[in-house]
Amino acid sequence: MTSPSSGEAVAKPASGSLSWLLEQRVLMSVAVLAVLPWLLPSQALAVNVLIYGVVVMGYNLLFGYTGLLSFGQAAFFGAGAYFTGIAIGRYGVPWFLAVAIAVLLSTCLAAAIGIVSTRTRGIYFAMVTLALAQLVYYVALQASSFTGGENGLRGFTVDRISLFGLSVNFLDPVNKYYVLMALAALAMWFQSRILNSPFGAVIEAIRENEQRARACGYNVERSKLIVFMLSGAISSLGGCMLALHLSIVPLDILHYQTSGMIVMMVLLGGARSFFGPFVGAATFLILEDVISVWTPHWQIFVGAIFVLFVLFLPKGIWGTLLDTLGIGKARR
Amino acid sequence: MPKSRSTPKLTRRTALAGLSASAAMLAMPRLGRAADETIRIGFPTPLTGPFAAEARDQVKCAELAVKLVNDKGGIGGRKVELLVRDDKLNAGEAATRTLELIEKDKVHAVVGALSSAVQLAVNEVTRARGVIYVSISQSDTINEAKDFSKYTFHEALNPHMTTSAVARQTLKKGMKVAHLVADYAYGHEMLRGFKRAQAAIGADNVGEILHPFGAADYSTFMPRLMSMRPDVLCISNFGRDQANAIKQAVDFGVKQQMKIVVPVILHNQRLAVGPDVFEGVVGGANYYWGLETQNKTAADFNAAFKAANGGAIPTDYGAYGYSGVGSLLAAMQTAGGTETDKVVDALEKLQYDLTKGPQHFRKCDHQSVQSVLVLESKKKSAMATDNDLFAIVANDSGSDEMLRSCSELGHAT
Numbered sequence: 001m002t003s004p005s006s007g008e009a010v011a012k013p014a015s016g017s018l019s020w021l022l023e024q025r026v027l028m029s030v031a032v033l034a035v036l037p038w039l040l041p042s043q044a045l046a047v048n049v050l051i052y053g054v055v056v057m058g059y060n061l062l063f064g065y066t067g068l069l070s071f072g073q074a075a076f077f078g079a080g081a082y083f084t085g086i087a088i089g090r091y092g093v094p095w096f097l098a099v100a101i102a103v104l105l106s107t108c109l110a111a112a113i114g115i116v117s118t119r120t121r122g123i124y125f126a127m128v129t130l131a132l133a134q135l136v137y138y139v140a141l142q143a144s145s146f147t148g149g150e151n152g153l154r155g156f157t158v159d160r161i162s163l164f165g166l167s168v169n170f171l172d173p174v175n176k177y178y179v180l181m182a183l184a185a186l187a188m189w190f191q192s193r194i195l196n197s198p199f200g201a202v203i204e205a206i207r208e209n210e211q212r213a214r215a216c217g218y219n220v221e222r223s224k225l226i227v228f229m230l231s232g233a234i235s236s237l238g239g240c241m242l243a244l245h246l247s248i249v250p251l252d253i254l255h256y257q258t259s260g261m262i263v264m265m266v267l268l269g270g271a272r273s274f275f276g277p278f279v280g281a282a283t284f285l286i287l288e289d290v291i292s293v294w295t296p297h298w299q300i301f302v303g304a305i306f307v308l309f310v311l312f313l314p315k316g317i318w319g320t321l322l323d324t325l326g327i328g329k330a331r332r
Numbered sequence: 333m334p335k336s337r338s339t340p341k342l343t344r345r346t347a348l349a350g351l352s353a354s355a356a357m358l359a360m361p362r363l364g365r366a367a368d369e370t371i372r373i374g375f376p377t378p379l380t381g382p383f384a385a386e387a388r389d390q391v392k393c394a395e396l397a398v399k400l401v402n403d404k405g406g407i408g409g410r411k412v413e414l415l416v417r418d419d420k421l422n423a424g425e426a427a428t429r430t431l432e433l434i435e436k437d438k439v440h441a442v443v444g445a446l447s448s449a450v451q452l453a454v455n456e457v458t459r460a461r462g463v464i465y466v467s468i469s470q471s472d473t474i475n476e477a478k479d480f481s482k483y484t485f486h487e488a489l490n491p492h493m494t495t496s497a498v499a500r501q502t503l504k505k506g507m508k509v510a511h512l513v514a515d516y517a518y519g520h521e522m523l524r525g526f527k528r529a530q531a532a533i534g535a536d537n538v539g540e541i542l543h544p545f546g547a548a549d550y551s552t553f554m555p556r557l558m559s560m561r562p563d564v565l566c567i568s569n570f571g572r573d574q575a576n577a578i579k580q581a582v583d584f585g586v587k588q589q590m591k592i593v594v595p596v597i598l599h600n601q602r603l604a605v606g607p608d609v610f611e612g613v614v615g616g617a618n619y620y621w622g623l624e625t626q627n628k629t630a631a632d633f634n635a636a637f638k639a640a641n642g643g644a645i646p647t648d649y650g651a652y653g654y655s656g657v658g659s660l661l662a663a664m665q666t667a668g669g670t671e672t673d674k675v676v677d678a679l680e681k682l683q684y685d686l687t688k689g690p691q692h693f694r695k696c697d698h699q700s701v702q703s704v705l706v707l708e709s710k711k712k713s714a715m716a717t718d719n720d721l722f723a724i725v726a727n728d729s730g731s732d733e734m735l736r737s738c739s740e741l742g743h744a745t
Contacts, residue, residue, distance in 0.1 A: 042432045042435065042436040043436070044428050044429075044432040044435060044436070045428075045432070048428060150516040150517040150520075151448055151449045151452050151517045152423045152452065152453060154452055154453075154456045154479065155478060155479075157456065157460045159460060171461060173431075173435045242424070246424060246427040246428065246431075246453070246456075246457070247456055247460060248423060248424075248427055248452070248457075250423030250424035250427070250453060251449065252423060253424060292380075292418045293417070293418075296379040296380050296384070296418060298380070298418075
């Protein structure tokens, strides 16, 4: 790895300020996210867009860029949240250390699940990930002295965030949003770095033609396992953010419905696009938020909209928009 | 290769101008929202999902409580507004909605929830922010010191109270008891309550079977339960699960062999499956409209509800919505406004009688001390009208002895 900016900035210097801006996908994404709380009906919704955006972004690495359809991403989302909550509530670990520990442990979990599941492909891969994620769900349900079981994990409210001598009131929704946005920005930089690296090209090669990638001498099995772990790590950071945000961890976070929702979000926003996951998460959550205030039958509307999108915008909202504007898919 | 340079006309300047203009447009409505005098009560409840019927009753009754106060001129001249939100029976969703209610809608207090996990999630959010929360769903956990705060109030019965009242009426020394239990917090807490009551009475436990939440098929459990040869079968589950489990138990001929007892006999579930299935089933309840023959408050509550809802009768879980919001508003009247510490103080001292007789919040854990009804489902021929569902077997008036002691719950005494 070289310096973080080498990937984009050096490649095309001074080719017009707009196209330079468009190539700074992390910078542009952060800029959009920074104004989000003022565009959405509530800050709580904006924070949820951030959280699910990060989770779905991690999943996109696996599904969009590598072409592995997993139905078990909720396991890592939940693991991140539970490990953070347990570290803070039970062991009194400071929040930033708790987040680091949680991501590390979740990555180990992803390695364990990945070793088993990446040996399979297609529908079998989807089923194995689903089954193993359900295993995690039932472990969390049964180990209630650690996880709170059905009642969920409670008792780890973080009300002040202190780092490098700075201390802010974390219960204030605006402060909370920007602290969590910093974590999201970190995840985005990390993902962008992966995609710009030679490894990023390898996983896309695996998606396009696995046989050919293997024939070119790449270790397909190991690449799949690594991308599975990286994807789990990024999604687990979303879980850490959720734990800090809600100050509870609901058991439902590990449910397969959460995995299904993650798949829906990535399809809505556009798989294979950098910012698509955030667009997908925002669309889904806004629809749910707005429609469920109008009618208890909100699921009919969200379901219908989803079907329409899959039928008519298979590249998702963001992917279609980029195509229409003629911006290459490798950018943002 | 597609190039970004092929996008004409869209210059940085126009892009920036367009972005800021649209941001300004979207921010407009927020500027119009000035501080007003309305008292806002947040009400998260599962309008979608398996408990939707009970949730809708809660909303109707909570709205009635608000309407009655507003009709009398509000609280200190301020109108009261109820903000109902669908928590989808999901703790994470409920926590998010509660955050929204506090941060965006600036509610003065929160009432609601209809599941153990959901109310604990709401409680976690409200207590960290010093907002009063009146829970109207059964839970033993919320009474315990770990989840308690001075802002936490529990209007509903708790599993300990309910099961001991039901057990007193149905179990005798030496009886054999089997359990069918929904495998989540509600079921576990009810089972714990029953076993504790059984031990006190001297009844024997012959077995317990856990079933998954929301199970549709109970046929595999019934033969196993029957082979245990119990005198009483306690079915501890909620909502549709209750109706499904009892229906299938009846199909298997369980009732010929043993008596079916439930911790909470649900008005809506009895309506959903009819009198023949529920005939002879005994269970606890916080409220039943038939109480009106014995109790003036119940008669008044029924009349007010009928007037507001085209002659319909209030249900058990509905009554929680009414007394949960009603007690909070009464305390706000006493406190003369919404200042949190004053309202907490008023709630702690409040003696209220809104649906069924005197109630008050116990000082140490803010549990509402109240009467517990034990009901038996009537057979069809004994029903005077379609709404004449249950016979009142017992009406235990509220006392501190019904509850677990403060020291047992971990509160300083």
